[in-house]
Amino acid sequence: MTCCASIASSLPEPGPRRPGVDEVALASKDLGSGLRQITLSVPDMRCGACMALLESTLGKHPEVHMARANLTAKRVTIHWHAENGSPPDFAALIGTIGYTAVLPMEGRDQSDGEISGLLRALAVAGFCSMNIMVLSVSVWxxxxxxxxxTLHLMSAALALPAVIYSGATFYRSAWRALVHGRANMDVPVSIGVLLSFGLSVYDTFAEGRQAYFEASTSLIFILLVGRTLDHLMRRRARSAAASLADMMPKGANVIRADGRIEYVPLSDIVSGTRTLIAAGDRIPADGTILSGQSELDRSLLTGESRWEAVGPGGQVRAGDLNVGHPLTVEATAAPGDSTLADLHRMLEAVEDGRSQYQILADRAARLYAPVIHGLSVLTFLSWFAVTQDIHLSLTISISVLIIACPCALGLAVPMVQVVAARRLFTQGVVARDGSALERLAEIDTVVFDKTGTLTQYEPTLLTGNWTGPLEFSLAVSLSRFSSHPMSRAIADYASRREWEALALDDVREIQGNGLEASFRGEVYRLGRAAWAASGDADDRTAAASTIVLTRQGEILASFVFGEKVRAGSAMAVQFLKSRGIAVEMLTGDVPEAALAVAREVGIDSVKAAALPKDKAEAIDALRGLGRKVMMIGDGINDAVALKTAHVSMVPASGSDIGRSAADFILLNGDMDGIKVALTTAGRAAVLIRQNFALAIVYNACSIPLALLGYANPLIAAIAMSTSSILVVANAMRLEIDGTPPGREMRRIKKLAGVG
Incomplete structure (x- = not known):
């Protein structure tokens, strides 16, 4: 399992086509403010040193704002400034350092080609190596x-196919690296194999007592075994994003202007495209239903197994499964800009975050080339000075180069992060950033928002009082300008009653307070009583929230909303307490309503009537005391606090701004994901430390043994491959179910008063 290797270069098929500048421009995503993003597949990327080289090379370009490589997905994401609308030739720039870059869609099928090529090379090397070992028994x-x-000549004949065909994987990669002025781990491997084979051929024709054909073929075989296992394990680790992509259709039935129905690929769907969604089809892009009545299975994104009835005017999201009757849907965004596409990008970007452990591993990978190559040269000179045996000196120096490969160190962090992200996703939690897992494991305080977080996001309008039909119509007309759940509840209530849509002027929404507008020259407000009525409002009732409609501070109407505690909230709070984590509530609601919910879920510390800036300041104050705070909120008014916290979490029902500010998204409609995320993050932190310990102990023990001549190239290859496989296998242990035993679960339920 070597570093920086070009697997694809060993295959007889021609390589993938390099994308042109125009193709890169079309595939780029607009991030706003003149910044664009492109993701390219780099199949030659093998380790942390490759990542560092790609990032540093791209980062030196004046138009590149940021370059971030993803080792497990073998992709590099580039943010670049679109000053003249045309991007730099990124594929050519990557090619100058010996790597191949293709568009992800074109590189999607390369994985199967790589594994089939590896298996063919492995079969040849295994057959030759085993038969040479059998012949060597007689020699020994x-x-x-x-x-x-005679046996040496037969061994030479058997070794030729392995050295030429199976070893081509390493030779071509080494040659590509050297012609671009860099060295990778395939350089010393190639030298070791060819030197070993060449010395064996010399000893054979010189009628020497020993030949080393089994060393060269076994070295190739062991390295190919390690590389194949590494390839398979990495593909398995990143299958969460891949399986999500596999669930999406490859195309859709588009309704043309003349009424024709034509099946087209997803890339042809844009905003405004009308599609026909048959029963059993998934929605290809976010959109609006034009005609048809049906039911949708939205469990892919929400985790809710209950089907939802939809009709004309209803909003659908990419990934929703139509389980009823045909629908005609007009796309409101291209498939690449859909909610599901964003989720897919989150999963692929999970290891882009640089934790402290990852930064340490990257630095070690950068130091590898100058330190280890220099050490190998000194080893050769020292042994040759002592023994005057060039064969032995070369063998030991090559062993040092092979055994000191930092593959295990480079895999220690990203493999755990990717496996953890997949485990979280399968249990309804999306990690937006791999480094957030490390931060989540450090928290000692959790701060909850109330409305939409601990309570259901959709409040119910219990009662309403207004002076006349005009006031009611004013309140409904104002509420239609906001997506706040209370505003939607008023609009839903009004849909079953008579009201008049009024033309309002100068409508604006004040975060954390409500709506303000002008009507017939007077200012009306709909929102928090303390704000809308300038402090002249009555107190709100316990376990309920009230908003009022005012004119110049005079209350004209009031609306009382009831709340329902979200499923799993009480158990989540008690789970946090059982781990010694402090729990607080920080809400914009009045004290009575906040305390009622706090008592129900078991929270003792409550701060009510908090504006958005108050929430951020409260989080800052806790951090100033040395606390590691996790903020769990859902709305626009929580966005600053979510960003301020050490780590943050938001339900999938939260606002777009809230979701973009959070580190974790709870896909299911309950709080059970908190326990899953904390448990997984804790186990991931332990596994990362174990992986670092494995990598450090391996290098601390193996390099001195190689320097002293106790490890030949074959033993070095076995040791190097084994260390990497151990690190990957240790990361895969995270997939083992870590649910607390039944006794602990019963204790948590008892504390929460459940069951």
């Missing part, structure tokens, strides 16, 4: 000179 047993010479 003391065969006579004539028999020994």
């Amino acid at each position: 047993a003391g065969a006579d000179p004539a028999t020994r010479q």
Whole structure:
């Protein structure tokens, strides 16, 4: 399992086509403010040193704002400034350092080609190596000179296919690296294999007592075994994003202007495209239903198994499954800009975050080339000065180069992060950033928002009082300008009653307070009583929230909303307390309503009537005391606090701004994901430390042994491959179910008063 290797270069098929500048421009995503993003697949990327080289090379370009490589997905994401609308030739720039860059869609099928090529090379090397070892037994047993010479010639014939065909994977990669002025781990491997084979051929024709054909073929075989296992394990680790992509259709039935229905690829769907969604089809892009009545299974994104009835005017999202009747849907965004596409990008970007452990591993990978290559040269000179044996000196120096590969160190962090992200996703939690897992494991305080977080996001309008039909119509007309759940509840209530849509002027929404507008020259407000009525409002009732409609501070109407505690909230709070984590509530609601919910879920510390800036300041104050705070909120008014916190979490029902500010998204409609995320983050932190310990102990023990001549190239290859496989296998242990035993679950339920 070597570093920086170009697997694809060993295959007889021609390589993938490099995308042109125009293709890169079309595939780029607009991030706003003149910044664009492109993701390219780099199949030659093998380790942390490759990541560092790609990032540093791209980062030196004046138009590149940021470059971030993803080792597991073998992709690089580039943010660049679109000053003249045309991007730099990124594929050519990457090619100058010996890597191949393709568009992700074109590189999607390369994985199967890589694994089939590896298996063919592995089969040839295994067959040759095993048969040479059988022949070597007779040589080691003391065969006579004539028999020994014959066996050596047979071994040479068997070694040729392995050295030429199976070893081509390493030779081509090494040559590509050297012609671009860099060295990778395939350089010393190639030298070791060819030197070993060449010395064996010399010893054979010189009628020497020993030949080393089994060393060269076994070295190739062991390295190919390690590389194949590494490839398979990485593909398995990143299958969460891949399986999500596989669930999406490859195309859709588009309704043309003349009424024709034509099946087209997803890339042809844009905003405004009308699609026909048959029963059993998934929605290809976010959109609006034009005609048809049906039911949708939205469990892919929400985790809710209950089907939802939809009709004309209803909003649908990419990934929703139509389980009823045909629908005609007009796309409101291209498939690449859909909610599901964003979720897919989150999963692929999970290891882009640089934790402290990852930064340490990257630095070690950068130091590898100058330190280890220099050490290998010193080893050769020292052994040659002492023994005057060039064969032995070369063998030991090559062993040092092979055994000191930092593959295990480079895999220690990203493999755990990717496996953790997949485990979280399968249990309804999306991690937006791999480094957030490390921060989540450090928290000692959790701060909850109330409305939409601990309570259901959709409040119910219990009662309403207004002076006349005009006031009611004013309140409904104002509420239609906001997506706040209370505003939607008023609009839903009004849909079953008579009201008049009024033309309002100068409508604006004040975060954390409400709506303000002008009507017939007077200012009306709909929102928090303390704000809308300038403090002249009555107190709100316990376990309920009230908003009022005012004119110049005079209350004209009031609306009382009831709340329902979100499923799993009480158990989540008690779980946090059982781990010694402090729990607080920070809400914009009045004290009575906040305390009622706090008592129900078991929170003792409550701060009510908090504006958005108050929430951020409260989080800052806790951090100033040395606390590691996790903020769990859902709305626009929580966005600053979510960003301020050490780590943050938001329900999937939260606002777009809230979701973009959070580190974790709870897909299911309950708080059970908190326990899953904390448990997984804790186990991931332990596994990362274990992986670092494995990598450090391996290098601390193996390099001195190689320097002292106790490890030949074959043993070095076995040790190097084993260390990487151990690190990957240790990361895969995270997939083992870590649910607390039944006794602990019963204790948590008892504390929460459930069951």
